[in-house]
Amino acid sequence: MHIKRVSAFLILMCFMLLTGSVMSGCSNKAVSVLDISGDTIAQLNDADITKGDVEPARKAYVDAALTQAVQFLSQGKDLPDEEAKKLLSGCQIDTFMDTKVADGLTHAVQNSEIAEIPCGVAVTDNRGHLIACYSSDETDEDGNYLNLSTERQAPYSTLKPLCVYAPAMDSGLLHWSSAYTDKPYKQIEGADGEMSDWPKNANGSYSEKPVTAARALRVSLNTVPVQILHDYGVNNAVKLMTDRFHMPLDYEYTKAITSGEDEVIGNVALGYTYAGLSPIELAGYYSVFAAKGVYLAPSCVRKITDEKGATLYEYTDDPVQVYSEETAYIMNKMLQTVADTDGTGRQAYIEDAYVAGKTGTGDSNDGHWFVGTVPQYSCAVWHGGHTERNASPAVFRDIMEELPRDPNADYPWCDGIEERAYCEESGKLASGRCSKVNIGYYPTKESMDLCREHQ
Template identity: 30%
Template sequence: MWVLFGGGLVAFVFYILAVSVNFLNLFGRMPNLKTLENPKSELASEIYSADGVLMGKYFRENRTPVGYKDLPQNLIDALVATEDARFEEHSGIDPKAMGRVATGLLTGGSGGGGSTLTQQVAKVLFRTRADLNDGILNHVPGLRMLVIKTKEWIMAVRLERNYTKREIIAMYLNINDFGSNAFGINVAAKTFFNKSPKQLNLEESATLVGVLNAPSRFSPVTNPERSKNRRNWVLSQMNKYGYIDQRTYEQAVAKPIVLHYSVENANKGIAPYFRTEVSKSLLQWAKETDHDLYADGLKIYTTIDSRMQKYAEAAIAEHMQLQQKWFMQHWKGQLPWRDETGRVIPNFLQTSIKRTERYKSLFNRFDGNKDSINYYLNKKYKMQVFSWQGEKEMMMSPMDSLAYYKRYLHAGFMAMNPINGQIKAWVGGTNFKYFKYDHVKQGKRQPGSTFKPIVYTAAIDQGYSPCYQRPDVATTFPAVAGRAPYTPKNFEGGFSGRSFTLRQALARSMNSITAWLVQKLGPETVVSYAKRLGITSPIEAVPAVGFGSSDVSILELCGAYSTFVNKGVWTAPMMVTSIADKNDNVLREFVPQTREALSEETAYIMTYMLQASTTEPGGTSVILKTGFKFPYEMGAKTGTTSNYSDAWFMGITPDLVCGMWVGGEDRSIHFRTGAYGQGARLALPIYGLFMRKVYADKSIGINTNPFPKPQQPLSIEIDCSKYYGGQRDTIPYDQKLNQTDLNDLNNQDI
């Protein structure tokens, strides 16, 4: 018997050594010492605002670790009592538990689980049943589980040598899956109870420990009764091992599970459109530097100001809710998709549906069979849809859904600091969950008159003064290469014949004088200045270039207007300031990209020109002074495209440049009149609502000083008051509309 015992002991030792070194590749790999000392689990990368607010995360497994000091004692007690009552007594393997399991197997009964907490950490952390399961014997029935368990024993002992008991407890709670896309106790506490782990009470801790055994089976969301029974069993274990007394146990089991359930996802959090756009550049950086954005626990620090972002989102929601109401009334009982003559576009929905993923999926599924495709396109389903009154459930077919959403107006908004290029607010649309398309960078539309300042910049640079006078008369571009003669008209349709200074002309957004400047300068000159000011989208050198005939993005226009404020220095809009690893070691810092684009004098004169829009009688943006009553210097420019398809507004202050656009998903969907569809009415109020909140929030510290003047005296005259004469009281029809009807714009006291 002694020989057999000794031989068995020697064989066992050799077996353990053989598994440890993967003898002849019989048992599969073991983690090396470096991996054991630095075990890695997937950690969510976190993205922060400039003022230190967590905006959201990038993850495959939503996991954010916490230290032992951040764990409540009742959670630790619940875990030990339930999973490993002798945790403090063993060194990774519990002989009593293993003996109990062996006895159960020999007698045909159940001995319960024999794995210690440390073994469970090894199983999850090193994926012993997947990644380390590649040896020859792993494919032999009966031996596979023995080899796996042996590896877990070995690694458990090694973990106990490398880590303290507290570190192992923290590791266990950080790596395990709690269901509902919550990995680790930190995310689980927030998901189920909207708390940090430290704030969990006894019942909540017991609930989460109970979930660990089988997250789906014991989920308090999908299986509340089963979860409560499991929680009560955990509490009974705590009572059994002396962690809580009988009275505490009885009081706890009598309480219901009270959830504050919310699953983190990409649709939630601060600035979701911005986060999506940032992820594109981060993925490229991660690829180049061998990082994993979704697993390395990176910390991304952005330029966004969470307060400004909140105000921008609120302004969009407040304004667009009312505009949508008016739009639905405007087209009540009629189809809004119209061609340039105002006629309904035939087969509009049938053509549009073919661009959707639903149609493409059905086309592939039924090999292009029209009858089958049309059947499912017109079959009604119960679906959640967006509305400004909140989500609602409706019976709709895919065709119904398309028609429903095509009637919605969309918007984009961006605010940036023109001095350093930092983007402070980014709202890519009205609701990220339902409308993923980003209208700040991804979307490009004709900018209308917001492009005119580029024409005037070229004129100022060529020696024209803001006080230069030009009569309001027609300018005709002759026919060229088959193109018909082109005579741009003013907004009101005619020409007054009176003379206006260039400053007045820009303030009133007069097409006649802009057309004359384009003709004098040449379309090619205007295009070259657009490129100097950071416009990278293709711009056609055509007579209509000065009226924004080529598509651009809000992002590009904000960069261009920032050049005026930043003394002629173009600064690329900047989204991220730095990236750090999970231990806060800085991996990359970003600096603004800049280049000299204009002289300081030209840039200042353009800020002076743009201010006229808010101060000159007839200015397209006087409502900012007369309605919103902003007392500070600000420049502005409205923009409206043909048929009112696109409404734009650009606003500048000494340290903030804002751009916004409003329109339909398709250019054929829009208001029919300027009374509703012009930029001063459909886009400008977003700026007013936003700036009102920004100025009111003293913690932001927005600059209210005048635009700084150049140190050197100006070489041209800018005081045009002596040229005005009696024309200062003349206000064109469209501007009268701004000042009267805009007072009722949002049914607000503005």
């Protein structure tokens, strides 16, 4: 009995040593990466595309797909590069990449004013599939490839619709024309010990007058979202974003608990989050406004098959209702006004498509965004280069004009919404005597008072 156990132990030891030596001795087998139509986009000897001289949209996409494939096969474990490559050895990775879209995207970016500066772009199909992405050819301090479609940057004002306006609307706190006064939220002490007003608006001034939510979003005021988030609750917003989107807000979550919500109100309301967000993440989040409030995390990988043809992974969707259908519809309409004549994203306007989106720019012009949708696509454009002007809305438009689109396509209809004429000055239902009247979108069940200022 005793001898049997020892011999069994020895056999097991020999087996482990043998397989260990075989594993470490064998070289990795080639990995194939295929696009959505089954054409090979890359054949790699060591599951790494970053060293090669590859066309930028293919390099960015394959890099993102390999990272995602490793995550699926390692079940989220953070493996060293060599271990990760072994997991993919001999595999075929079928992706959602649409090479026509990727080529259109590349043509648009390389003929735009951001062709020569750092930039990252992502395009999804609004149904949870990353269909193309792009990164200018960048390297980090160690000379490693930096994929700017997956690299996180501060999202700035592109975060406002996600973290402030939509959650507040969903909770019933806010509607299209809720009026807030454009004034400082508080005084803060600068490095020189001087007190100053906070937050600053982009134009450096305050009107000190009531302004509607729709207008505040359209011209990207900073004062209004800070007040709305204060009323809604920073913790509530952070919790909603992490629960539903898995948005990386760990820093803000902890800081709000240890130092108070006001410490991070600017991070969340104005998009100066510690971890930042990538173009792929933001394109994915914005698709909720085009898809009835339902979120599907953008996926590159459709299927992973090993060398014997066994399926190791297959995509299944995992929809999450982030906002109500009504809120998503109204937010979409509101975001369409951003690309209108006096909106900050007016250069994203396309004659034959409903563009809904939002700009974002850092205080020191260290990054510029436009994230938006048309009925078929969601697209995030980020560029650095310390330019004063935000070129992203125009690049978004150029990209959308390159992509195959149905000009008659519209966003899904939502019942229980109605158009109302409201007074731009009071935010209330327009009376016959209001001089500045606009059209807004409201849930039918939302009751509103008549403007009393102009009667």
